[in-house]
Amino acid sequence: MSDDRFxxxxxxxxxxxxxxxxxxxxxxxTRPKELAHAELATAWVxxxxxxxxxxxxxxxxxxxxxxxxSPRTSYPAGxxxxxxxxxxxxxxHAREVAVILTEVGxxxxxxxxxxxxxxxxxxxxxxxxxxxxDALCLVFIETQLDDLSQKLEPAxxxxxxxxxxxxxxxxxxxxxxxxxIDPSARSLLRTVLPD
Numbered sequence: 001m002s003d004d005r006f007x008x009x010x011x012x013x014x015x016x017x018x019x020x021x022x023x024x025x026x027x028x029x030t031r032p033k034e035l036a037h038a039e040l041a042t043a044w045v046x047x048x049x050x051x052x053x054x055x056x057x058x059x060x061x062x063x064x065x066x067x068x069x070s071p072r073t074s075y076p077a078g079x080x081x082x083x084x085x086x087x088x089x090x091x092x093h094a095r096e097v098a099v100i101l102t103e104v105g106x107x108x109x110x111x112x113x114x115x116x117x118x119x120x121x122x123x124x125x126x127x128x129x130x131x132x133x134d135a136l137c138l139v140f141i142e143t144q145l146d147d148l149s150q151k152l153e154p155a156x157x158x159x160x161x162x163x164x165x166x167x168x169x170x171x172x173x174x175x176x177x178x179x180x181i182d183p184s185a186r187s188l189l190r191t192v193l194p195d
Contacts, residue, residue, distance in 0.1 A: 013061045014035060017032060017066065022034075034067050036143075037139055038061045045057060047175070048135060049131045052128075054110070056132065059097075059132055075088075090120065093118050094115040098114075133168070134172035135172075141176050141189070149184060149188065177189060177190075
């Protein structure tokens with residue numbers, strides 16, 4: 001990259017996500033949740049795609065930009081409420097990253113591409129959207145699966161994991177099986193992930 005737009009964009013996204021009041025422990029350190037998730041997703045994108053585009057890296061960093069400002073509890077319970085919340089979040093993240101990218105000098109075509117990836121348009125058809133989805137699934141497995149397994153009944157947890165596995169590419173499934181996670185979580189993965 002010939003200029004510093006990318007670095008300035010990443011810094012602005014990280015500064016926004018650093019305000020997350022929710023925290024998560026990663027590698028023994030308590031961090032703002034969305035900042036940590038964005039860093040982990042970016043790292044996974046780099047592992048899954050050896051030459052990721054600038055747009056994909058920006059989308060990975062901004063995929064949950066300021067997510068805590070629109071809590072799930074602000075939408076009705078049930079699947080319909082969940083889907084409405086998710087759609088609203090995708091649009092919110094796309095709008096907010098566009099503001100940052102415009103401020104640091106990105107062109108409209110790059111901004112639109114980042115927004116497409118953040119909105120996960122054409123999942124299963126667009127290779128970059130699939131890489132982002134794979135990265136997000138892997139971050140979920142490595143940071144939230146253990147905790148979720150303590151909260152959900154076995155049948156519900158299995159359902160969540162089956163839905164997660166359906167979104168993952170064979171490469172991501174292979175990476176998931178190599179993760180250093182709790183033995184019970186690994187056992188669950190073996191039962192739901194295709195061979």
